[in-house]
Amino acid sequence: MRRYNLSNTDFAEKVYREVRRIKKGQIATYKEIALAIGKPMSFRAVGNALNKNASKTVPCHRVVKSDLSVGGFNRGTKEKIKRLSSEGIRIKNGKIVSR
């Protein structure tokens, strides 16, 4: 399957804008982002935007699932966990222990 650039779309822009707001050591869920951009039911597409783009100007590693499990990551789940750990976020068995 091919990856496409969604970074040019208005939707993705909104998503990135919100994700950039997340401060170091903090996390947000896909659903929260969707809600923040005014589309509570677009959590699916939110994950898409992050996956397709994976910009480094956006801390996509701070975005996790609603149940606080790590979720996916383009560069590998391990990397995601590493980064989160580096920011002081504790992860237990693939799940976020504390915000």
Added chain:
DNA sequence: AGGGTGACCCGCT
């Protein structure tokens, strides 16, 4: 215009 994909979510079994 229709079908297929994906870093998801929720409820029911």
Added chain:
DNA sequence: CAGCGGGCCACCC
């Protein structure tokens, strides 16, 4: 408590 199924959305061919 874990697993399955159905339902959302945006985007590409």
